[in-house]
Amino acid sequence: MSPSDLIGSVPLNWKEQDIGAGASMSKTMQQTDWLALCRLASSLRADVPCAPLDYATNGANNMVRILRFEDGVLWVARVALRRSPKDTAKLRREIDTMLWIRQQSSLLVPEIFAYEVDENNAVGAPFILMPFVPGNSAVDACGGWDTHHGDIPVAHRPRFYRSLAACHVQMASLRLPKIGTVRKTPDGKFEAGPIPGIGGPFDAATDFFTA
Structure with a gap:
């Protein structure tokens, strides 16, 4: 199966970005229990099995990785890179803001299927589960920053x-x-x-x- 069969026709310019000490995507990938996260995701979709794909990228505070269900549905796991009390409170505010904007407007804010703001959970990291929206951020589109x-x-x-x-x-x-x-x-x-x-x-x- 080709990458386009998995994620659609939009090529993803996704890669790890170096944003300094204390916020490593590689470290977060290792610390996160992806099997536990997929079990949670499956439980929210009538136990349809899912698995994490190798498509992942990161910003300053979070990384995202695609989860693919056996029926072809794609979600993303947004996992926090930073774990301080300040970052936990910030994530809580972001979640509340997303829920409020989605409720109050027609803006295309992703639905939140599940989340944890404390790292003391079965996944081992603060996370949000959301639908996958094919595409790149503006800075990563059209060849990315290098272009x-x-x-x-x-x-x-x-x-x-x-x-x-x-x-x-x-x-x-x-x-x-x-x-x-x-x-x-x-x-x-x-x-x-x-x-x-x-x-x-x-x-x-x-x-x-x-x-």
């Missing part, structure tokens, strides 16, 4: 900027009663939480800017 050094190629700019502007319009319309981070409450609702290093939540913009 365009982070600039969107001229031919793609009109479509890219129109799409980005449409996302910004929706994002600008999302509101909470106070200014702060997005936090999900135990009863499933969302509220504004404190901003690390600043405080809050704030009732007014002047209070936020003063802080």
Whole structure:
């Protein structure tokens, strides 16, 4: 079976990126119990068996690896590279924000099938399970950084900027009663939480800017 049969027609420019000490993708690959993660993923899909593929990449704080089920469905496991209490709290805020944006808008935020923010779990690492979306990030597309050094190629700019502007319009319309981070409450609702290093939540913009 060819790679295109597994992941579709979009070639993935995925590779390990060196982002400094303390956040190694290779180390995280070894520390993560991928069999346990696949067992969890299978349990969420009526026990359809799955296995991790060799397609993986990383950013500054997380790595992602593709999981393939026997029926052809693809998910990604997003696994944290950093494990400090600060990073755990950041991941918790990211998850709550994704859930809130998905609930409040039509933006294409991936569904979260399962997650753990503490590394003391069966997988051995904080993780999120999400559907696989074929494609590359903007910086990895069209040959990647080595080709365009982070600039969107001229031919793609009109479509890219129109799409980005449409996302910004929706994002600008999302509101909470106070200014702060997005936090999900135990009863499933969302509220504004404190901003690390600043405080809050704030009732007014002047209070936020003063802080």
